[in-house]
Amino acid sequence: MKNRVSIISAEKIGVEVAVRKAIDLAGGLPELIAPHSRVLIKPNLCRPEASGTGVTTDCRVIEAVTRLVLELNPKSVIIGEGAGAGYDFSGSTSTEEAFRVSGTADVAARLGVELCNFNDDEWEEVSVKNPYIMDRVKIARTALHSDVIISLPVLKTHLRTLITLSLKNTKGILPGAEKRKTHALGLDKAIADLNSVVKPSYVVVDALAGMQGLWAYPQDRVEPGLILAGREPCAVDTVGTHLMGFNSSQVMHLQYFAARQRQKADLQHIDVVGEPLDEHIMNFKSGWDVFRARYPGVHIIEGESACSGCMGELMGALTAVREFSGGEALSELTVILGNARRDEVPKTEKTVVLGKCARRLAHLGLFARGCPPMCEDIIRIICSATGSDADMVIASLNQERNRRWEDTKHLLAR
Numbered sequence: 001m002k003n004r005v006s007i008i009s010a011e012k013i014g015v016e017v018a019v020r021k022a023i024d025l026a027g028g029l030p031e032l033i034a035p036h037s038r039v040l041i042k043p044n045l046c047r048p049e050a051s052g053t054g055v056t057t058d059c060r061v062i063e064a065v066t067r068l069v070l071e072l073n074p075k076s077v078i079i080g081e082g083a084g085a086g087y088d089f090s091g092s093t094s095t096e097e098a099f100r101v102s103g104t105a106d107v108a109a110r111l112g113v114e115l116c117n118f119n120d121d122e123w124e125e126v127s128v129k130n131p132y133i134m135d136r137v138k139i140a141r142t143a144l145h146s147d148v149i150i151s152l153p154v155l156k157t158h159l160r161t162l163i164t165l166s167l168k169n170t171k172g173i174l175p176g177a178e179k180r181k182t183h184a185l186g187l188d189k190a191i192a193d194l195n196s197v198v199k200p201s202y203v204v205v206d207a208l209a210g211m212q213g214l215w216a217y218p219q220d221r222v223e224p225g226l227i228l229a230g231r232e233p234c235a236v237d238t239v240g241t242h243l244m245g246f247n248s249s250q251v252m253h254l255q256y257f258a259a260r261q262r263q264k265a266d267l268q269h270i271d272v273v274g275e276p277l278d279e280h281i282m283n284f285k286s287g288w289d290v291f292r293a294r295y296p297g298v299h300i301i302e303g304e305s306a307c308s309g310c311m312g313e314l315m316g317a318l319t320a321v322r323e324f325s326g327g328e329a330l331s332e333l334t335v336i337l338g339n340a341r342r343d344e345v346p347k348t349e350k351t352v353v354l355g356k357c358a359r360r361l362a363h364l365g366l367f368a369r370g371c372p373p374m375c376e377d378i379i380r381i382i383c384s385a386t387g388s389d390a391d392m393v394i395a396s397l398n399q400e401r402n403r404r405w406e407d408t409k410h411l412l413a414r
């Protein structure tokens, strides 16, 4: 039997009705949730970003799904997330901040639901049977002991994995440092291994607004205005991938996981209901396409261990320097990250070296320590290498971030 995935437009009916309709059409939640069920709702709050930006799950989607689940009177309902590598360490921003600025904390308070920061949760180490590359993995205890996990990813591209949907969203249940392990081992195979231990029971994709390219707001924001739902993560991620204009055969973690599940991650094996997929396909730009166009003068040298911790902070720093200091500042800049080899690095005057993995090459340029280094520290060394005013860039960035949070407050106060 084909797996069913629904696509519903929220344009005329609003978010809450669209979420309910999408779930109804795809096969509702009552079959999954019993009075004894401990339900985990897992949004994507990879970093502190306002609801509606397309980076994090829209708080209206989180609220609609949580209300639906509460109507079924399960034993418990928790909204949980552990923000990306580098968060929740001393001196860094935290998952709590992501809960707050995304409106998730308000939703939880309004509905009387508990929040769980997986980076601070207790964890258990479990074995992965027949792993691709990760035979043991630490998982936040709250997630591990949930009976039902409802994943709420956002429709986005990703520099490392091409796209990020429900299978990649599961990574948030890994406590802090364990997230880095998946990058060091090889992200696509690690995602397949992780989901073979803890797999979403149901997926609702927030495709109201998504992100292409480098997730810079607002220029990379895309607004399909849709909600997708389905019981099988592989099928939902396959439809989401095609909706972004990519082919699911290009998404390695999806293919690895499908093979493990003895499934096929292609449209022929999926029953798409609701809106016709063909009428909504958009051509999202990939992360590297946008990077090459936006930063033609920046040369990145990354070793195999380079992960989205360093990459994410670097993208934030480059965007800020470009926006507040002018694009010329970045011409002929070389950035080294991960365990790059010495012979890969050309001799240039403007070189910056990022993070613990690359510290052997710190002498080749200006170095930012950390795992990952903080965005502000990267801004400082880039500005120093390029002769720009770091204090001005950082002040402008903070001002812009506060303005964005203020601008989206209306979404939180309903």
Ligand code: SF4
Pocket: 085, 180, 183, 305, 306, 307, 308, 309, 310, 311, 337, 338, 354, 355, 356, 357, 358, 370, 371, 372, 373
């Ligand atoms: S130093 Fe950077 S690339 Fe290396 S593990 Fe840490 S975050 Fe990832």
